[in-house]
Amino acid sequence: MPAGRRTTKWLWRWRSNPLRRREDVLEAWLVLAVWAIIAVGGTLAGVVTAHAADDVFAQQRAERVPVAAVLVSDTTQSGAKNYYRALAEVRWTLPDGSSRTGNTLVDTGLKAGSHVVVYTDARGELATRPPSRSAGDVEAAVLGTGAALGVTGLVLGAGGLARLRLDRRRARRWGREWAMVGPKWGHKTG
Numbered sequence: 001m002p003a004g005r006r007t008t009k010w011l012w013r014w015r016s017n018p019l020r021r022r023e024d025v026l027e028a029w030l031v032l033a034v035w036a037i038i039a040v041g042g043t044l045a046g047v048v049t050a051h052a053a054d055d056v057f058a059q060q061r062a063e064r065v066p067v068a069a070v071l072v073s074d075t076t077q078s079g080a081k082n083y084y085r086a087l088a089e090v091r092w093t094l095p096d097g098s099s100r101t102g103n104t105l106v107d108t109g110l111k112a113g114s115h116v117v118v119y120t121d122a123r124g125e126l127a128t129r130p131p132s133r134s135a136g137d138v139e140a141a142v143l144g145t146g147a148a149l150g151v152t153g154l155v156l157g158a159g160g161l162a163r164l165r166l167d168r169r170r171a172r173r174w175g176r177e178w179a180m181v182g183p184k185w186g187h188k189t190g
Contacts, residue, residue, distance in 0.1 A: 023170040027163060034159035041155065042148040050144030057136030064119045064130045067092045071114045075106055083108055090116060094124045102126045 069092035085105045093099050104126050106116050121127040131139060 021170065021173070023166045023173070027166050030159060030162055030166070034155055037155045038152050042151045045151040046144040046148030049147035050140045053140040053143045054136060057131050057140065060127075060130035061133070061136070063122050064127050066117050067120050069116050069118045071106065071110055071112055071116055072101060074112050075108050075110045090118055090126075092118060092120070094120075100124060 069090040072089040072091055075086040075088045084107065086108045087103050088106045088110075089101055089103055090106065091099060091101045102125070104118055110116070119127050119129050130136075
């Protein structure tokens with residue numbers, strides 16, 4: 001055979017071949033199904049997850065509003081640790097005029113009476129700051145990628161286990177056939 005010539009054949013598992021076994025055909029269909037599920041299912045899982053996350057972030061941006069609040073107690077850096085934010089009590093006023101207090105993270109080094117901005121939900125309760133549009137897009141993309149990779153990993157794992165079972169089945173069959181043919185060969189070696 002000339003050097004550099006390709007010896008593999010495309011779609012060899014589907015070709016008519018006297019040595020082809022049922023397990024070979026099953027394995028070929030299994031590999032095709034695994035890659036099709038990865039291509040379609042992984043993409044679909046990624047897109048659906050990214051859209052769902054984007055909807056949640058948009059809803060958070062719509063529901064949460066910034067509110068001016070007053071710091072009730074000082075925030076100091078604790079000990080030798082150099083924290084940028086600390087948990088502190090704040091007081092804010094709702095649109096109906098009532099006052100509420102709660103604990104939230106604020107910058108360290110602020111004195112009582114300092115003005116800070118907190119975010120509240122529709123009920124007037126403290127909430128985390130919603131992600132910006134660009135930060136939400138990045139997080140949605142990361143979550144979508146993670147979902148696609150998760151589906152890919154599950155499908156590859158299931159396909160690998162199925163191929164392992166087919167390999168074991170193929171080896172058992174070869175063993176049975178060799179047990180029938182092997183003794184007929186004898187020890188005649190030239």
